[in-house]
Structures are given as structure tokens and as C-alpha cells.
Amino acid sequence: MTEEKCQDKYQAKFLKHFANGLTRNIILWIISKEKIHGYGIMKKLEEFFDFENINHYIKITSSKVYPILRMMEEEGLIIGEWDINENNKRVKYYSITEKGLNILDKISFALNFISKNPAWIAFYGDMGVELNEKRD
Known part of the structure; x- marks a missing residue:
């Protein structure tokens, strides 16, 4: 395998772990x-992980998403309820629980910490990412 192919394989693997x-x-x-x-x-996840502009694409599949949804249901973060969609098919719709909202609050707290912490600011700066304060 050429060095270029090894590097491409590594980049794809790295982006997969990141996603x-x-x-x-x-x-x-x-x-x-x-x-x-x-x-x-x-x-919606595909919108987040469309890395085509850097020659890699993270494929969002049912074998990835549905186990996560089942785990979140089992943990009480979300509730799944069967209903009929616009195409008259039976599908499971998910909604968040109070416990799930509490987890999102903790994620928000962590992200706010990151946006103000000098070590994280330096890391993101070196990665070419500018952390901006939220504007009203």
C-alpha cells in the first residue's frame, strides 16, 4: 500500500471516530x-457528517442509528411511540424525556466550558476554529 493510501485510510478512520x-x-x-x-x-445526521469537501464521507446507516436509539430508550433519555407517517406506513417516532433534557443541559454546560477555557481555545485555534461568544 502506498504512503498516500495509508494516509487516506488513516484520515477516514480518524473522521469515523470523530463522528x-x-x-x-x-x-x-x-x-x-x-x-x-x-x-x-x-x-439530519448526514448534514452534520458530510465531509465530501475533504474527500471523506461518514455514512449514516440504520445499523449505526437504531442501536443508539434503543440504548437511549432503555436509559430513559427518549421515548419511542409507534404511529402512521405521511406515507401511511407504521413508523416509530422519538421524543425526548426530562432525563434526556437534563443530559442536554450537561452537554451545554460542557460546551460552554470549552468555549471559555484557555486550553480548549488554544487547541481550537491551532485547528483553525474560532470560538465565538454567543451574540444576542
């Missing part, structure tokens, strides 16, 4: 915004 680390948090946030079914969650 996997964020997926649960993003799924919980998506569900907090609306009652939504699994396929809708997958479509």
Missing part, C-alpha cells in the same frame, strides 16, 4: 427539536 464520538449527543439534540422517526434522524 462516532459526537453522534449520540447530536441524535439527542435532534430529538429535542421535534418528534421524529429514525429515517428522519439519519437524514
